[in-house]
Amino acid sequence: DTxxxxxxxxxxxxxxxxxxxxxxxxxxxxxxxxxxQKAKKPPELMFVYSYEKLSINESVPSRFSPECPxxxxxxxxxxxxxxxxxxxxxxxxxxxxxxxxxxxDGTRLSIL
Amino acid sequence: GENVEQHPSTLSVQEGDSAVIKCxxxxxxxxxxxxxxxxxxxxxxxxxxxxxxxxxxxxQRIAVTLNKTAKHFxxxxxxxxxxxxxxxxxxxNDLNSGGGADGLTFGKGTHLIIxx
Numbered sequence: 243d244t245x246x247x248x249x250x251x252x253x254x255x256x257x258x259x260x261x262x263x264x265x266x267x268x269x270x271x272x273x274x275x276x277x278x279q280k281a282k283k284p285p286e287l288m289f290v291y292s293y294e295k296l297s298i299n300e301s302v303p304s305r306f307s308p309e310c311p312x313x314x315x316x317x318x319x320x321x322x323x324x325x326x327x328x329x330x331x332x333x334x335x336x337x338x339x340x341x342x343x344x345x346x347d348g349t350r351l352s353i354l
Numbered sequence: 355g356e357n358v359e360q361h362p363s364t365l366s367v368q369e370g371d372s373a374v375i376k377c378x379x380x381x382x383x384x385x386x387x388x389x390x391x392x393x394x395x396x397x398x399x400x401x402x403x404x405x406x407x408x409x410x411x412x413x414q415r416i417a418v419t420l421n422k423t424a425k426h427f428x429x430x431x432x433x434x435x436x437x438x439x440x441x442x443x444x445x446x447n448d449l450n451s452g453g454g455a456d457g458l459t460f461g462k463g464t465h466l467i468i469x470x
Contacts, residue, residue, distance in 0.1 A: 246397075273455045284443055284460035285398065292455040300457070332397050339455025340447075342388060345397035 245269055246346035248333050254352045257323060263349045265316040265333030273339040274316040276308060277332040279348070285332055291316060292339045323353045356381045356448040360461025368469050373434055375464045377444035378426040386447040386456065387427045389418060391440045392463075398443060402429070431466075439468045 247266045255261050265274065273292045277285035290298035291310040299308075305327075307319040316333055330350050334343040357380040367373045379387070385406035390398035404411045404418045404427065411418050415434075420427040431438055441463045447456035 284463055287457035290455045290457055297455050298457055342400055347397040
């Protein structure tokens with residue numbers, strides 16, 4: 243079992259809905275990441291938090307809004323998503339920003 | 355930013371044989387190269403990594419080699435077993451991502467099939 247826990251495992255939402263994805267780790271890691279993975283493709287970096295501060299935003303549309311309320315928790319708030327946003331959303335963490343990243347099993351998101 | 359090429363896209367080997375997956379990267383400043391194994395319905399699992407001050411690293415049946423001059427690195431799996439079947443991704447850190455942390459740029463993945 244992974245030590246990075248993501249909830250929910252599956253999410254189906256309409257284009258007008260607002261929902262949030264949650265990621266938790268209790269390893270004391272101070273860097274946390276969001277990646278997006280489309281089917282049969284590699285993960286693509288979306289956001290990076292280092293010591294609870296957003297340090298990287300890879301030009302992600304504003305309908306995705308990250309939040310890091312504390313060092314153990316990372317959220318991704320979703321609003322007015324498009325069908326092409328359907329994907330597996332992966333969270334990862336590392337002790338600091340320059341050390342190995344460990345992934346959760348992801349949230350599979352479907353936009354109707 | 356960094357660009358990582360990975361070959362082959364599919365690799366089928368007989369159980370017990372060796373498998374080799376190769377990657378090249380574009381940014382000579384990259385200095386960290388992890389390999390991930392992803393099984394169906396799971397997130398990527400780190401299986402081995404190497405930093406640019408080392409040419410080779412081994413962990414039981416898995417080894418990684420790095421050639422900084424040529425900007426390529428390879429994953430070697432010996433004595434393959436059915437449970438090695440999965441998608442394998444190479445990656446390189448993207449030092450241009452910004453301060454405080456490195457993002458990873460992944461190769462397109464290799465579907466490794468172990469034939470019994």
